[in-house]
Amino acid sequence: MFKFFLGGGGNQEKTDDVGGGGGDPMDLxxxxxxxxxxxxxxxxxxxxxxxxxxxxxxxxxxxxxxxxxxxLPPEIHTIMSSSSPSQPPLVSPSFTSKTKKELFLAVCDNPVLIEQGKLSFSLDKWSGKKCYMIAARALSIVWADTPHYWRWISVPDSRFEEVAELISVCWLEIRGKIGTRMLSPSTLYKAFLVFKSIAGAHGFENQPVEVTVGLIGQEPTKHVVFLDAQRGQTQGQGYHVAGPWHISLFNRRHIPALQSFQSFQPREINEAQYPKERNDGWLEIEMGEFFCEGGEGGELEMTCMEVRGGQWKGGLIFQGIEVRPKRM
Incomplete structure (x- = not known):
């Protein structure tokens, strides 16, 4: 019924004929x-x-x-006004005088710390959907308060006051939760474990790690990833563990020999199973997806576990778990 075009100058860009038929075009x-x-x-x-x-x-x-x-989400000013005291609030007389677009971009580029500094909030620049990162301090980490296995440190490039440094464990178990009401409805989310490797990192070479994402009380999605950021020479050649190794504490002295044997087990490398570098310099590994319909009122749980291999592993620093919309 209607035809639209963008006027201005000699060139006219005509759009589709809406509704069919003729009619004079309308200049948008x-x-x-x-x-x-x-x-x-x-x-x-x-x-x-x-x-x-x-x-x-x-x-x-x-x-x-x-x-x-x-x-902008309707509760944006409430969220930002409750930011952590350790972070200068974005909502100030000088800031609220800026345009809504500037406010939007500021929240995209400068995550706001909330929940006493244990959660960060930002917006996805493409979609405007909500993004969160759960700080390591808000995660459930087995043995996290045992100095022999873990220690809590501060690093300048983390958005949180503390991060968790893995010294050495044989049982790695990390869990994070977030209420689905906090997420944007009708949105497909991805969860990422955010970490970095330091000198002396060990025990993750060729070692499968299980990650899961799902609502508590329901069957989560599961898949295997690798936290070896360096991907040593044998991995570059396409080798891995043929299956999970159940190694007792008594037999851990034989691990080097077992790892040598593992190098003879070939496989195809799936790049999605390995960490990728983020714009902020940290590494991230995808844990899984979750579609937030809205109104569920449940809790989304994300886990990272390596409890079958039996070998000691360490040399990683964990900043947290990020939940953000999947970009199509």
Whole structure:
């Protein structure tokens, strides 16, 4: 019934004929800015950025507070005003005087610490969906308070005050939980274990680690990953453990010989099973996916376990578990 085009200059970009039939074309740029802003606000932040390059009228509408206010969660100011005392609050008289777009981008690029500094909140720049990272201090880590196995330290490149350094354990078990009501509804999320390797890291070469993601009370998704950031020469050649090794405490002195034997077990390398470097310099390994329908009111649990191999392992620093929307 209607035909739309973007006027301006000699070139006219015509869109689809909506509803079929004829009719005079309608110039979208002739619409009031408020109407254009309403349409843009129904898209995504990424789309809004694209539309702002169409023309001056679209740029004005796409960058208006009316549009970017829709991309911010309704509780944004409550979340930010409850930020940790150790972090300067973004919501200040000088900051609230800025535009909604600037506020949105600030929250995307500068995660806000909440829950007494044990949880960080940010927004995904493409979709505007909520992102969280659970601090290591808020995770359940077996033997975490035993100095012989773990120690709590501060590092300058962590968003949290403390991180967990793995000294040496034979039983690695890390669990994290987050309420699904905190997540954006109708969103497919991915969970990532965020860590880094330090000098002397050991015990993770060729060692499968099981990770799971799922609602408490329901069967989680499970798969195997590897936390060996270096991926030594034998891994580069495509070798791994043929199956889980059940090694007693008494037999751990034979581990080097067993690892040598393992090098003869070939396999295909799946890059998705190995850590990837993040923009902030840390490493991350995907733990699994979860679709948040909204309104479930349950708890999402993520686990990382290596309890079958029996060998001692250490030399990793864990910052936390991040839950963020999957980018399509």
């Amino acid at each position: 740029q002739a619409l009031p800015e408020g109407c254009i802003a309403t349409v843009v606000s129904l898209t995504t932040p990424r789309d809004a950025g694209t539309m702002s390059s169409v023309s001056r009228s679209f740029r004005s509408a796409a960058e208006s507070d009316a549009v970017w206010d829709k991309f």
